[in-house]
Amino acid sequence: MTNRSFEIVDVTLRDGSHSMRHAFTKEQVRETARGLDKAGVNYFEVSHGDGLGGSSMQYGLSKVNELELIETAAAECGQAKVSVLLIPGIGTKYDLNDAVKAGAKMVRIATHVTEADVAKQHITLARELGLKTIGFLMMAHMASIEKLVEQAKLFESYGAEVVYVTDSAGALLPHEVTERITALKNELSIEIGFHGHNNLSMAMANTLAAVQAGATYIDGSLRALGAGSGNTQTEVMVAVLEKMEYNTGVDLYKILDVANDVVAKYMPRPQEVTGSSLMMGYSGVYSSFLLHTEKAAKRFNIDERDILVELGKMKAVGGQEDLIYEVAANITKKKFAVAPKP
Numbered sequence: 001m002t003n004r005s006f007e008i009v010d011v012t013l014r015d016g017s018h019s020m021r022h023a024f025t026k027e028q029v030r031e032t033a034r035g036l037d038k039a040g041v042n043y044f045e046v047s048h049g050d051g052l053g054g055s056s057m058q059y060g061l062s063k064v065n066e067l068e069l070i071e072t073a074a075a076e077c078g079q080a081k082v083s084v085l086l087i088p089g090i091g092t093k094y095d096l097n098d099a100v101k102a103g104a105k106m107v108r109i110a111t112h113v114t115e116a117d118v119a120k121q122h123i124t125l126a127r128e129l130g131l132k133t134i135g136f137l138m139m140a141h142m143a144s145i146e147k148l149v150e151q152a153k154l155f156e157s158y159g160a161e162v163v164y165v166t167d168s169a170g171a172l173l174p175h176e177v178t179e180r181i182t183a184l185k186n187e188l189s190i191e192i193g194f195h196g197h198n199n200l201s202m203a204m205a206n207t208l209a210a211v212q213a214g215a216t217y218i219d220g221s222l223r224a225l226g227a228g229s230g231n232t233q234t235e236v237m238v239a240v241l242e243k244m245e246y247n248t249g250v251d252l253y254k255i256l257d258v259a260n261d262v263v264a265k266y267m268p269r270p271q272e273v274t275g276s277s278l279m280m281g282y283s284g285v286y287s288s289f290l291l292h293t294e295k296a297a298k299r300f301n302i303d304e305r306d307i308l309v310e311l312g313k314m315k316a317v318g319g320q321e322d323l324i325y326e327v328a329a330n331i332t333k334k335k336f337a338v339a340p341k342p
């Protein structure tokens, strides 16, 4: 469909991998990909939750090799294109080459919001491979607007065609999204995207703020399946934005069908704002830490919220999953420490 107001990029099969504990099966991917393609979504992402090469003890082992999942999804695509996520240092150039062989047509190179400089060679390779190439600045709440603009400009200078404001912690409020997208629109020539998490129940409001400020790539996931409280819900986004007379290019009934008849059936639990996921938004913690924190809290028999507040204070970033256990161990030590005798 032409004349879309923006592109909706569905991340169910990548961000949703966190909630699925990276256990997507081929059948689940096949059915979801088929539904997204039929509904008219142009781009959807398939990878381990932490991107290509993420399957590991640190981030969680994939049940099925992601290349097989990419291949399975690509085989279902009539008009849609499969995207992959790559975090330099977790994924490598070899992983990207393999993903292209498996059928990927777009890549989002993701870095912490202050570290765009590590992405240069990956962006260059992605362009050489003929991929639609996007820069993805994670934990966007952690940088000033000036810093964000500086880093986005680096992505632009390396050859990214779109740059994203990624609210990995679901910590941004609508006026902060407006300020960020507006600044990028004013300072860059490439398109701007927004990726939200619903930890403070702001994902839809933030997405609207982004679109109204000029974002032309917006992310969502079916039934909100994603890290933390999940993402902006794709099917809700389609309904709301169509009601506002934007042209999403997505068929509402068909996107509802894949959300409810396919994804809802395999979700391990509904995506809700729980005490812990709310604390992630409130304290600014990376959403994909949620299930790791749950596990650590159980093991040490402590309150997960205490771990999350501490991680927020430490300004922990993606890739520092090992800190979760360290923080939990320290909280336990303090809890059981015997006060020194006076």
Ligand SMILES: C[C@H](O)CC(=O)C(=O)O
Pocket: 015, 049, 050, 051, 110, 138, 139, 166, 167, 168, 169, 195, 227, 287, 288, 318
């Ligand atoms: C690896 C992260 O899950 C990427 C992402 O979706 C985010 O930062 O948010």
Ligand SMILES: [Mn+2]
Pocket: 015, 168, 195, 197, 226, 227, 287
């Ligand atoms: Mn995310």
